[in-house]
Amino acid sequence: KNEVEQSPQNLTAQEGEFITINCSYSVEISALHWLQQHPGGGIVSLFMLSSGKKKHGRLIATINIQEKHSSLHITASHPRDSAVYICAVTDFGNEKLTFGTGTRLTIIP
């Protein structure tokens, strides 16, 4: 079993829909990261969080440490949000990232 599991693997939605991507992990972590990878390949860090909730524009990330679960929400989705979203964790005592397999999001105009 992978340390970091994401769901769904693929998600297709209409423009304007509210999007939720889920991430579960099995280890004790110091931080959880949400990353975005566009078709060109570059990776952008969206959020790093260790508790609670963070918001940036139309993106919201939440984490529940007790349940070892995080969600990434996108409000008023737009075709430019189409990308692969990757959840990653940093273990305690360790700075490396362990990655989920990613969620491929496609927003249709």
Next chain:
Amino acid sequence: DSGVTQTPKHLITATGQRVTLRCSPRSGDLSVYWYQQSLDQGLQFLIQYYNGEERAKGNILERFSAQQFPDLHSELNLSSLELGDSALYFCASSGGLGGKYNEQFFGPGTRLTVL
């Protein structure tokens, strides 16, 4: 733009060859991480350097080696290349020891194709 630079962007080479990938971290960042993204394995951590010293090792093959220089740039050396080494190689940097207080910033990656 994350402030992390990687060269070259693309590299095409033959099996058995050796290549060097270069990464310059964001100004002031002391930690450099190398990651490999292949189609079958996804993103995997290879190795971390902090201020010139190796800090952590992941799934890095013995044919691969890395170093971080006094000016904090890092190089990843891949030798005796095999077809399966074809992948995107990312470098990331962070300001301190990583973990809770240090977000990692990714470079644009080097796409390696081994023919």
